[in-house]
Amino acid sequence: xxxxxxxxxxxxxxxxxxxxxxxxxxxxxxxxxxxxxxxxxxxxxxxxxxxxxxxxxxxxxxxxxxxxxxxxxxxxxxxxxxxxxxxxxxxxxxxxxxxxxxxxxxxxxxxxxxxxxxxxxxxxxxxxxxxxxxxxxxxxxxxxxxxxxxxxxxxxxxxxxxxxxxxxxxxxxxxxxxxxxxxxxxxxxxxxxxxxxxxxxxxxxxxxxxxxxxxxxxxxxxxxxxxxxxxxxxxxxxxxxxxxxxxxxxxxxxxxxxxxxxxxxxxxxxxxxxxxxxxxxxxxxxxxxxxxxxxxxxxxxxxxxxxxxxxxxxxxxxxxxxxxxxxxxxxxxxxxxxxxxxxxxxxxxxxxxxxxxxxxxxxxxxxxxxxxxxxxxxxxxxxxxxxx
Numbered sequence: 001x002x003x004x005x006x007x008x009x010x011x012x013x014x015x016x017x018x019x020x021x022x023x024x025x026x027x028x029x030x031x032x033x034x035x036x037x038x039x040x041x042x043x044x045x046x047x048x049x050x051x052x053x054x055x056x057x058x059x060x061x062x063x064x065x066x067x068x069x070x071x072x073x074x075x076x077x078x079x080x081x082x083x084x085x086x087x088x089x090x091x092x093x094x095x096x097x098x099x100x101x102x103x104x105x106x107x108x109x110x111x112x113x114x115x116x117x118x119x120x121x122x123x124x125x126x127x128x129x130x131x132x133x134x135x136x137x138x139x140x141x142x143x144x145x146x147x148x149x150x151x152x153x154x155x156x157x158x159x160x161x162x163x164x165x166x167x168x169x170x171x172x173x174x175x176x177x178x179x180x181x182x183x184x185x186x187x188x189x190x191x192x193x194x195x196x197x198x199x200x201x202x203x204x205x206x207x208x209x210x211x212x213x214x215x216x217x218x219x220x221x222x223x224x225x226x227x228x229x230x231x232x233x234x235x236x237x238x239x240x241x242x243x244x245x246x247x248x249x250x251x252x253x254x255x256x257x258x259x260x261x262x263x264x265x266x267x268x269x270x271x272x273x274x275x276x277x278x279x280x281x282x283x284x285x286x287x288x289x290x291x292x293x294x295x296x297x298x299x300x301x302x303x304x305x306x307x308x309x310x311x312x313x314x315x316x317x318x319x320x321x322x323x324x325x326x327x328x329x330x331x332x333x334x335x336x337x338x339x340x341x342x343x344x345x346x347x348x349x350x351x352x353x354x355x356x357x358x359x360x361x362x363x364x365x366x367x368x369x370x371x372x373x374x375x376x377x378x379x380x381x382x383x384x385x386x387x388x
Contacts, residue, residue: 016083028098081203
């Protein structure tokens with residue numbers, strides 16, 4: 001029989017799930033609006049956001065995107081207070097889907113059939129993670145969180161993340177920012193892991209206060225709040241530069257994979273979420289996450305290929321075009337080989353292997369003692385002088 005605590009955990013889980021889903025819609029839409037604002041700004045001036053310009057702050061479209069992202073982040077923030085981070089963070093894949101679909105319609109960026117399959121896999125993987133994610137709360141007050149933050153494993157993790165983020169901002173971004181998007185994404189992802197864990201702590205403090213236990217007298221609440229504000233501001237700055245210099249369909253998926261991986265790792269170390277899950281749920285959770293990564297890869301890696309339902313190879317031959325089995329006997333000196341082939345397959349093979357750089361060759365004549373005989377069960381055998 002379910003206890004009152006179990007019912008509260010299930011209720012909180014559902015609330016957190018709804019908030020996470022709505023957050024994905026707002027955040028996915030915000031990428032498009034912010035990109036439009038950056039493009040409008042780039043047409044007016046020569047100094048772009050990626051080169052240090054901040055004139056995009058005057059664009060109303062950018063502020064529209066910023067407003068949508070703010071709403072989405074608040075919903076995401078609230079979701080962390082009710083549901084585990086290993087559930088809320090992976091659902092950000094839905095914002096990738098929203099961004100990809102809107103990019104194809106608003107920004108005219110291509111979304112081919114593989115991209116659509118990738119979107120489906122993202123939804124499938126998210127569903128699997130929802131089913132197998134932990135349903136109970138990790139911490140109920142800041143005292144529990146403080147005890148977890150004192151664990152040696154988390155202290156080592158925090159030191160490594162700070163070193164990576166600072167070195168990226170101080171050394172790698174100025175030198176390699178215009179060559180690869182990974183430097184910007186690494187900064188946003190490492191800082192994002194701190195943002196998520198601090199959001200979880202602040203959300204826990206607000207929820208505990210609302211239930212009668214005032215956590216705003218605890219200094220840890222204000223420290224976590226400061227971490228949230230600083231990390232979010234830095235994330236926005238470097239994310240804007242990445243969006244300005246690189247394609248949205250590239251930035252969004254890579255950012256999701258890096259960010260989610262850092263959050264799952266950090267939450268697993270701090271909140272020890274996997275320690276309360278059975279092996280079946282752990283494997284299911286990881287499989288769901290890997291499915292999302294495959295979906296995002298399909299969504300991004302083949303985005304420039306013109307693949308649609310119409311130009312996919314036919315799996316079957318129609319009745320109007322029956323395959324003709326032909327016995328081709330090629331005699332050249334002492335060698336003779338018989339093949340059962342489809343003439344159309346030969347033509348297709350020749351066309352695939354010929355290029356514009358090939359030198360035109362003349363077909364052999366009978367005087368060169370090269371004879372090709374085509375025989376089938378209906379017409380017997382007859383010489384063939386050449387085959388186009």
